[in-house]
Amino acid sequence: MTEKYDYLVIGSGPAGYTSAIIAAQNGLKTAVVERDPEMLGGVCLNEGCIPAKSLYNSAGIFDIALNNPGICGSDIRSASSCMAPFVKKSRDAANHLRQGLSFLFKKNGIDVILANAEFVEAKTVKLTSSTGGAKTVSAEKFLIAAGSSPRSFSGMPFDGKKVISSSHAIRLEKVPGNILIVGAGAIGVEFASFFNIMGAGVTLIEIEKRILPAEDSDVSGRLDAILQKRGIKILTSGKIENISLGDFDKVLIAAGRVPFTEGFGLEKAGIKTDEKGFIPVDDMMRTNIKNIYAAGDVVATPMLAHMASAEGELAALSAAGKDAPKIDYSSVPNAVYSHIQTASVGFTEEKAKAVGIDVSVGKQFFKSNGKAVVSSETEGFIKIVAEKATRKIVGVHILGVNATEIIHEFILAKRKGLTVDDISGTVHAHPTFSESAVDAARSVFERPVHG
């Protein structure tokens, strides 16, 4: 007899697992299908956010010790000898969280099926396990959360040896002598920063005019200067054809990711995809087929784990017939975990002006922040873009070691339509990096206290 669920989720990444848990908590009989047992939790947990940030964190600790001989003495070995233990630590973190996720599935009564899912028609999937066994399962509603894979360059397929993707880079146990990183978006910049600390010669090439082209130009310009000062060679407006690949031990292609929407029968269920392979959805994450939802990297919204979770949650609530607020895509944060981090929300100064908002801008540098001084981490600033007429925050752009933590009060402020006065009128703890928010907010229309 064919098994039957209320809600069947294809893919166990942030979109899939969040959706499954919310659906189960709202009374739906739920199953999650994951084709690769080693990938339970998806890219973020196994090959992305978690192991990558573990590596950057280890490298960051090393970097602090290396650059502060007064703290540790000068007898520090080269970072390259730490590569294998750093990678082991990152794999341990991923394994730990994968076990935690299995526990959450169990706790919420969710069936986990380790198999490849393929639609047979709009209410039935065929599940094939890695050992070849197959069965069909039906469900009232489905979520497609199959994620994405690294984009390759034509004529330069990934071979896992010289031409590698982030999935390979995350597991490299030896620091390459020289590495070319193609693409200076978040993933490219993060790996460039990491391999630089680990002692590799790094060349970063970007086809656009500047690194992190989607970020505010003040942030990307300053980060470019910081990375170059640390020895990273950066080529903007660059083309890979003009580079001699023989000069490099590794070529890491970090030129974006493509949605994973082919090869598992979407056409048999009648699901449409667009010309880039993304699945079009409405504002409740419904595809063109009434009972089938899609969320995460398979839809044409920012390819971020927190975006995937939010979309997965919305899909589950909708499938369970609950009222759920639509996602405010204008308040979704970006974060880049280079040694000096960047974080942002809302419009850049350039974009705000381009769409006709009359804005004023305030900037507060961390060099006048007490916590930054005692931490020897004075690089960077908080830049606030606010509408002149209403004093409402329309965008915030942060460069600094703790940027990805500091951004959150601004996300809330932006989402709730708060003003710079709401930020500057809130007492912040001292000494903290976050207290620079007060002076940054003051400096949009008045003068800061520190600076």
Ligand SMILES: Cc1cc2nc3c(=O)[nH]c(=O)nc-3n(C[C@H](O)[C@H](O)[C@H](O)COP(=O)(O)OP(=O)(O)OC[C@H]3O[C@@H](n4cnc5c(N)ncnc54)[C@H](O)[C@@H]3O)c2cc1C
């Ligand atoms: C190096 C790197 C660093 C990153 N860092 C960050 C970060 O710091 N912050 C951030 O927000 N985002 C980060 N991301 C992006 C983030 O990982 C993705 O946006 C997120 O994982 C997308 O989640 P998802 O649920 O859509 O899909 P995924 O996480 O890709 O999961 C999809 C799952 O579906 C499974 N699957 C696919 N097809 C089938 C099928 N037919 N049957 C069964 N199972 C199937 C796959 O095996 C996979 O496990 C990073 C990505 C990379 C590569």
